[in-house]
Amino acid sequence: MATATTEAVPAEVAIRRPKRPNAFLVKYDRYLYGAAGLLGFLALWWLVINRGLIDSLYLATPQDTVKAFLSGLADGSIPADAGPSIQRAVIGFSLALVAGIVLGILVGSIPAFGKFAEPVLLFFRNLSLLALLPVFVAFLGIDEESKIAIVVWACFWPIFINAVGAVGGVERILINSARTLGAGRLYIFTQVVLPAALPSFFPGIRLAAANAFTALVAAELVGGAQGLGIYINNASYRMQTPQIYAGILTLGLLGVLVNALMAGAERYLTRWQRGLTTR
Amino acid sequence: MSAQVLNRTAKIEARNVAKIYPDAHADGGFHTVLEDFDLDLRSGEFVSLLGPSGCGKSTFLNILAGLETYDGGDVLVDGRHVEGVNSDVGVVFQSYALFPWLTAQKNVEAGLKIRGVPRAERRERAAEVLRTVGLSAAANRLPHQLSGGMRQRVAIARVLAYEPEILVFDEPFAALDAQTREFLQGELLRIWESGRTRKTVLFVTHSIDEAIFLSDRIAVMTQSPGRVKDHIEVDLPRPRTSQSRSSTGFARIRAQVARILEEEVHIGNGDD
Numbered sequence A: 001m002a003t004a005t006t007e008a009v010p011a012e013v014a015i016r017r018p019k020r021p022n023a024f025l026v027k028y029d030r031y032l033y034g035a036a037g038l039l040g041f042l043a044l045w046w047l048v049i050n051r052g053l054i055d056s057l058y059l060a061t062p063q064d065t066v067k068a069f070l071s072g073l074a075d076g077s078i079p080a081d082a083g084p085s086i087q088r089a090v091i092g093f094s095l096a097l098v099a100g101i102v103l104g105i106l107v108g109s110i111p112a113f114g115k116f117a118e119p120v121l122l123f124f125r126n127l128s129l130l131a132l133l134p135v136f137v138a139f140l141g142i143d144e145e146s147k148i149a150i151v152v153w154a155c156f157w158p159i160f161i162n163a164v165g166a167v168g169g170v171e172r173i174l175i176n177s178a179r180t181l182g183a184g185r186l187y188i189f190t191q192v193v194l195p196a197a198l199p200s201f202f203p204g205i206r207l208a209a210a211n212a213f214t215a216l217v218a219a220e221l222v223g224g225a226q227g228l229g230i231y232i233n234n235a236s237y238r239m240q241t242p243q244i245y246a247g248i249l250t251l252g253l254l255g256v257l258v259n260a261l262m263a264g265a266e267r268y269l270t271r272w273q274r275g276l277t278t279r
Numbered sequence B: 001m002s003a004q005v006l007n008r009t010a011k012i013e014a015r016n017v018a019k020i021y022p023d024a025h026a027d028g029g030f031h032t033v034l035e036d037f038d039l040d041l042r043s044g045e046f047v048s049l050l051g052p053s054g055c056g057k058s059t060f061l062n063i064l065a066g067l068e069t070y071d072g073g074d075v076l077v078d079g080r081h082v083e084g085v086n087s088d089v090g091v092v093f094q095s096y097a098l099f100p101w102l103t104a105q106k107n108v109e110a111g112l113k114i115r116g117v118p119r120a121e122r123r124e125r126a127a128e129v130l131r132t133v134g135l136s137a138a139a140n141r142l143p144h145q146l147s148g149g150m151r152q153r154v155a156i157a158r159v160l161a162y163e164p165e166i167l168v169f170d171e172p173f174a175a176l177d178a179q180t181r182e183f184l185q186g187e188l189l190r191i192w193e194s195g196r197t198r199k200t201v202l203f204v205t206h207s208i209d210e211a212i213f214l215s216d217r218i219a220v221m222t223q224s225p226g227r228v229k230d231h232i233e234v235d236l237p238r239p240r241t242s243q244s245r246s247s248t249g250f251a252r253i254r255a256q257v258a259r260i261l262e263e264e265v266h267i268g269n270g271d272d
């Protein structure tokens, strides 16, 4: 009986191939949605000026912004100001990274350290950066030192606080097993605690990277010769609206770049976790 | 007991060892985990430590490895007091304790790297030990890419690689299924019996059969406070094979050990 029914149905009808998904759409899905969203944003931006909802004295059109950005790149005025900013951000962030992780591991793994430090840390960790700006300027002037110091300050806390917690989360048994293998303090710090806690360091590091430029621009607005904050400030004095937005665009692009770098570093350094976590 | 002359042929000597933990409910109370704990191991002897859950087996093992302090008595290795971690005591932990960011090979190399063995030499040595435990093919995998039995073999390979004189095992096969467990017991014996110099082994287990199959002697502990209640010599011939498990001698010793344990707590008499 079963054979009879199968024979009655023509072969081409019996097997219905599933529709193959469009390979192009599958591959570029993310970018297509992203591009559409970006276009929508640009259109809205253009529209509010075009319709006269916002005066172009306060908000430059996308075209004017891009034009100002490109000519800023071409005549070297944007690189001239972005260069010093990037340098300060990188130096400040790197100093904070080393200090935050080394001190974080120390405070996190030596209980007595933690007890001593706790009240002081509680006071400083959430203290407003803007409130401290005048203090930094008073001590270090408005030159490189104070600007870098502010970046260090802004980057240090998230890295440090996060590292203290991450070290506390390292499994005791891993440290014990390293000790029975004959490991000394230095080996345990660098070859056990550091790699074990590394994945948990990243939220703090990413936050710090985001903080770096925010703090830096705040510091540059106080004064100085060169920097993106100064570029924006000067454009604003001269009422060069497109240049203001070209400066903001530069900062935004740098943020995207920093984010990509951080994500890449994280993926690389925690690659052993692939398949272990859901990431 | 304390004034006696210490037996110089013993590799490990534990005399009147006491371990006290403060009670968790911070009311100044104490909890005596070990009291009058005595145990000697001759050089090259394989001794199993058997006892009910919570009697202090892991505690003693950690004291011997120098990971825990003790509050009374003496623990000596080669006639010297245990003070801090002794890297001549290799430990295989119950939960493997492999470094999850290192491949099997790199895990096995860790002890050698710490000892400053040059790269090429430690690679060769690690590959050799991995071959011994039958894991050459998995050398470049990370721990989470291995099965439980494979991880345990890597953990064993890691201590074998740097050749400590004493090996201590804390219920290494407890989490494995019966077949894998018996297979690894056989492997462990084969490796131990074929070693250039017989290592001194202290093997903590819950399983009577495992203890008999592996050991020269079984030390049975009491329930809290823990101490060694009795010793049973396992006079089965070596090398032992799976046939040893069905011999009459095996059954006789199993009955004997079960009786001693049952007096202590009713934990059954087979593998758990």
Ligand SMILES: Nc1ncnc2c1ncn2[C@@H]1O[C@H](COP(=O)(O)OP(=O)(O)OP(=O)(O)O)[C@@H](O)[C@H]1O
Binding pocket: B021, B022, B031, B033, B051, B052, B053, B054, B055, B056, B057, B058, B059, B060, B206
């Ligand atoms: N750090 C600690 N603080 C307080 N009490 C502890 C601590 N470690 C162990 N104990 C107690 O000591 C006793 C013995 O623990 P131990 O881990 O040595 O037992 P065990 O014989 O290895 O048990 P099992 O066979 O279940 O592994 C238990 O009652 C446990 O609660």
Ligand SMILES: [Mg+2]
Binding pocket: B057, B058, B059, B170
């Ligand atoms: Mg235990």
